[in-house]
Amino acid sequence: MNMSYSGDEKEALMAHLDFLKKVHVFGELNDDQLTAVSDGCVEKEYRKGDKLFDEGENARHLWIVVDGTVEVRFNLPGYDAPQTNTVSVTSSTQTIGWSSFVPPYKYSLPVYCTSKTCKVLKIRKDFLLNLFERDSKMGYLFMSNIASVISIMLRQLQESAVEFPQTRIDVTVHMSTCGISAGARKVLAAFYEEIDRAGNSNVSVKSAPCIGKCSNEPNVTVEISGEEPVIYGKVSPEKVKSIFTEHILKGNIQKEWMVH
Amino acid sequence: MIDFDFLENVEVLQDLDDSQLSAIGACFNEVSFQRGEEIFDISKEPEALWAVMEGEVSLHHEMPGAAPLTEMTITTISRYMILGISSLVKPHRYILSAYCATRHCRLLKAERDCLIPLFEEDPRIGYLVMNRLTGVVGKRFHQVQEEFVKRRGQDLLNHW
Numbered sequence: 001m002n003m004s005y006s007g008d009e010k011e012a013l014m015a016h017l018d019f020l021k022k023v024h025v026f027g028e029l030n031d032d033q034l035t036a037v038s039d040g041c042v043e044k045e046y047r048k049g050d051k052l053f054d055e056g057e058n059a060r061h062l063w064i065v066v067d068g069t070v071e072v073r074f075n076l077p078g079y080d081a082p083q084t085n086t087v088s089v090t091s092s093t094q095t096i097g098w099s100s101f102v103p104p105y106k107y108s109l110p111v112y113c114t115s116k117t118c119k120v121l122k123i124r125k126d127f128l129l130n131l132f133e134r135d136s137k138m139g140y141l142f143m144s145n146i147a148s149v150i151s152i153m154l155r156q157l158q159e160s161a162v163e164f165p166q167t168r169i170d171v172t173v174h175m176s177t178c179g180i181s182a183g184a185r186k187v188l189a190a191f192y193e194e195i196d197r198a199g200n201s202n203v204s205v206k207s208a209p210c211i212g213k214c215s216n217e218p219n220v221t222v223e224i225s226g227e228e229p230v231i232y233g234k235v236s237p238e239k240v241k242s243i244f245t246e247h248i249l250k251g252n253i254q255k256e257w258m259v260h
Numbered sequence: 261m262i263d264f265d266f267l268e269n270v271e272v273l274q275d276l277d278d279s280q281l282s283a284i285g286a287c288f289n290e291v292s293f294q295r296g297e298e299i300f301d302i303s304k305e306p307e308a309l310w311a312v313m314e315g316e317v318s319l320h321h322e323m324p325g326a327a328p329l330t331e332m333t334i335t336t337i338s339r340y341m342i343l344g345i346s347s348l349v350k351p352h353r354y355i356l357s358a359y360c361a362t363r364h365c366r367l368l369k370a371e372r373d374c375l376i377p378l379f380e381e382d383p384r385i386g387y388l389v390m391n392r393l394t395g396v397v398g399k400r401f402h403q404v405q406e407e408f409v410k411r412r413g414q415d416l417l418n419h420w
Contacts, residue, residue: 098394098398099398101391101394101395101398102394102395102398102399102401102402103395103398103399108402108405109405132387132391136383136384136386136387137383137386137387139383139387139390139391140379140383140386140387140390143387143390143391143393143394144348144349144350144386144390146394147345147348147349147390147393147394147397148349148350148351150394150397150398150401151345151346151349151350151351151355151397152351153401154355154397154400154401154404155353155355157401157404157405158321158355158404
């Protein structure tokens, strides 16, 4: 412990130590070790919507949220729906930026301040690694804790994946005598080719009997989980390409080929 | 007798010197599995760290009570790679299930009750191993996150 602190500095240090003691990745560190960590902390403040760091940036800092809420999000080119793109939400005493300790040492997703203001502590990775080289016990405790933080987040991510299961898409090619004579077999083959090309494991294709719209054969029904089925008429292998790319992959129903 | 040429290449042991390898090597024993045999599943208590010597092990994401749709292979573990990370990482609960994916799998197994006391007695070994292990668990996180983002992104595009 540095004994040359003034009264105010000592008070600030104690406040820092009290906060750091609550931070999971510094759990079990003693006061001397926390004081050493505290020397490397830099406080930063952000406003709502500010980006703390971006996807692909070199990960050189560990970040600890002091006040406010930050969100890890993913970007979809051309789309902007931050609420639905949120992967995780982080608040006081929680750590982000652990990619700084994981090869290839790049942040994997962008992080935004989502409360009115966000106060964070930034600690240089190199500063911490130097401390650990001098104090292996501290390094052992820290690395055990950060592995635990990642492991807990991994479990949370898996639980989120269950809450948002992959969309199921069922394609039915109607193949009675009338459909087959109108080219339904080629249509079925074209769907299989598109699935193979796109590598979609969530699209299933099956054949089924006629649906009574013989003048529009071959008929195809596309059913995306949670949505009304869409029936297409006079489907050709060329139309299959558009239906697959636009409707199945992008959600744009091809209204001009629909039958009612 | 554990093969030190193998041990020094295990992904979490690469920073250890010969005396440290000798100390940790005393914790490992060899075990074998056949294709499809379960090495562990998420309902079990994580008691050991494993290193693959021969064959391949697949790690599956399985959520208890969830539909089969949510089950997927996250990654395949091969020679020099480790599994059973949860044995050394709190809260000590398996996240993925592991199965032998080849005709024959030969692994080294180290009990947590041997490793943790060693790390506490010699924190340098503990630090070097846990530093590498953090990289491994981070890599697994990124693999799951990538799959999750791909699914969520596809869902968003499908419902736009």
